[in-house]
């Protein structure tokens with residue numbers, strides 16, 4: 001059935017054909033729905049499915065022509081590697097030319113879960129999947145729908161986040177529809193993702209292993225398994241970005257411009273932007289800043305300011321952040337002012353995504 005999205009004014013999402021969406025129970029998925037999704041994949045189609053991190057845009061990962069449809073749908077240039085989603089360690093080992101003791105240790109504690117390992121690729125893994133690189137990213141998701149789907153297809157599923165290139169990762173099926181429209185054949189809707197932020201990506205081919213992207217598995221948990229894992233909070237461009245695409249900047253941005261500001265600057269900037277006619281969203285965490293900002297902005301301004309309070313713990317904040325960005329875009333907001341989050345390791349993934357969103361060129 002084809003419907004149009006009429007409820008989303010402006011922001012580039014204007015009435016657009018939406019794909020087929022099937023609701024599915026997140027904990028106990030109906031085998032008939034999983035079989036239907038597997039059928040679409042086996043015919044060479046694209047299925048957006050939930051994982052515990054974000055929704056993925058899936059195709060059969062060992063079929064180059066099907067994988068190339070992912071790039072077309074996302075409008076993603078070739079040369080960006082995709083993660084292969086597996087049903088367990090045996091399938092992952094079959095995709096690697098070697099499987100180190102470090103990989104074994106990480107998998108023993110981190111899978112199924114929000115952890116992606118970059119390992120040397122086996123010869124039969126298409127270069128379309130790895131963006132031409134000699135290494136492949138593999139992940140065993142915890143979400144029952146993702147697990148059931150991989151098992152039913154019986155092969156690894158290539159799945160980047162199910163959003164248009166450079167846009168925000170979707171944490172609900174509605175976000176997928178807003179970002180990709182009908183460029184996906186089927187969306188499995190299992191409600192919001194538990195983490196709401198992408199997996200942690202670790203290159204286990206380097207010695208010591210290196211974090212390529214901070215994510216839902218936090219640094220403390222990672223260090224408990226691999227004490228010498230390297231993590232540098234850097235973004236890079238050019239050749240280095242190509243070799244380690246997880247480090248490249250200019251990702252994960254909403255359409256509205258994002259600025260990270262100290263709590264003390266929030267009020268002044270929100271007033272200035274609103275006075276110049278901009279529609280402003282302010283994202284704060286913690287009750288105190290929220291109370292100060294909302295009461296101070298209660299007096300009418302030239303343009304409305306929407307203040308949203310996110311949880312003051314990193315997991316809760318991560319769970320809501322991308323939804324807050326999607327909501328801001330859906331309301332045709334021009335500017336998102338974000339209260340700077342703490343510079344401590346539990347906030348690593350949130351801080352990374354905020355920095356990239358603000359770096360949009």
Ligand code: TXA
Nearest residue numbers: 053055056081082118135136137160161198199245246
């Ligand atoms: O949580 C997630 O990881 C989600 C869900 C759907 O699994 N997927 C996801 O995929 O975020 P994507 O394509 O949006 O991001 C994958 C990240 C990118 O930063 C990419 O550069 C890195 O993983 N990556 C994948 N394969 C790689 C490889 N062979 N070498 C280096 N980095 C790789």
Ligand code: MG
Nearest residue numbers: 160161162169
């Ligand atoms: Mg992505």
